[in-house]
Amino acid sequence: MSAVPPYLFFRPRVVRTERLSPTLLRVVFGGEELAAVVSGGRDQRFKLFLPQPGQSTPVLPEPLGLDWYADWRALDPAVRGIMRTYTIREARREPAEVDVDFALHGDLGPASRWAQLARPGDEVALLAPVATDNGGVDFQPPKGTDWVLLTADETALPAVAGILEWLPTGTPVKAWIEVAHPDDRIPLATKADADITWLIRGTSPTVLDTLTAATLPEGTPYAWLAGEATTIRALRRHLLHTRTYPRPTITFTGYWRRGSTEDDLLTAEA
Missing domain, CATH: 2.40.30.10 (Translation factors)
Incomplete structure (x- = not known):
């Protein structure tokens, strides 16, 4: 069968x-x-x-x-x-x-x-x-994770909402979410102990600048990064080379690429 x-x-x-x-x-x-x-x-x-x-x-x-x-x-x-x-x-x-x-x-x-x-x-x-x-689920924190780091833009906001709903009660979370408009700061239900920072594009510092300057928790992290591909690569480099996070503790996904559509990427595969 x-x-x-x-x-x-x-x-x-x-x-x-x-x-x-x-x-x-x-x-x-x-x-x-x-x-x-x-x-x-x-x-x-x-x-x-x-x-x-x-x-x-x-x-x-x-x-x-x-x-x-x-x-x-x-x-x-x-x-x-x-x-x-x-x-x-x-x-x-x-x-x-x-x-x-x-x-x-x-x-x-x-x-x-x-x-x-x-x-x-x-x-x-x-x-x-x-x-x-x-x-089809990329958010997979390994056993032994002490806290979760999330970064996203509005294209990844639905995924962040799903992740926060799924996380167990009391899970420490640091999240940075960049959106286009102040009213895009929608309610995010969670039982986790989530510290969420909203960034408004064009008026707030970038996600990269904010994360670079941030004091992050001690312990074993699990980072999930999603949004514009160039930004995500820069965030991952910062975590790998400046913060020295082990590669298995970082999941990163480019949901879109500035100046390109998904059709452009398909054409490039041909």
């Missing part, structure tokens, strides 16, 4: 949208099939496929097999569904819904444009987890 793959494709529709802040928009996807989605929580990622302008549904290869990625790459880029990576903010079964929070950047990207125009009934496709142990 063949094992069930940890991710499956779904074709849900938009149920509703909710503006969380000037920059953050929550889109709720629904459909009975979404009852099979199982999130590992924290920074659980999945693939979202959006229709091209003028299409009512994203175009995907048929059939959708194990080689879906190669088959999708082989389609005309002007026709195939627009693929982006996002965080599952919450998955529910009654009703079967998945919440996804979008960081809006005007017309700078197709996902931002789509989210701002999303209406109930709009169809998308998801490649989403159907097993808790699915390889």
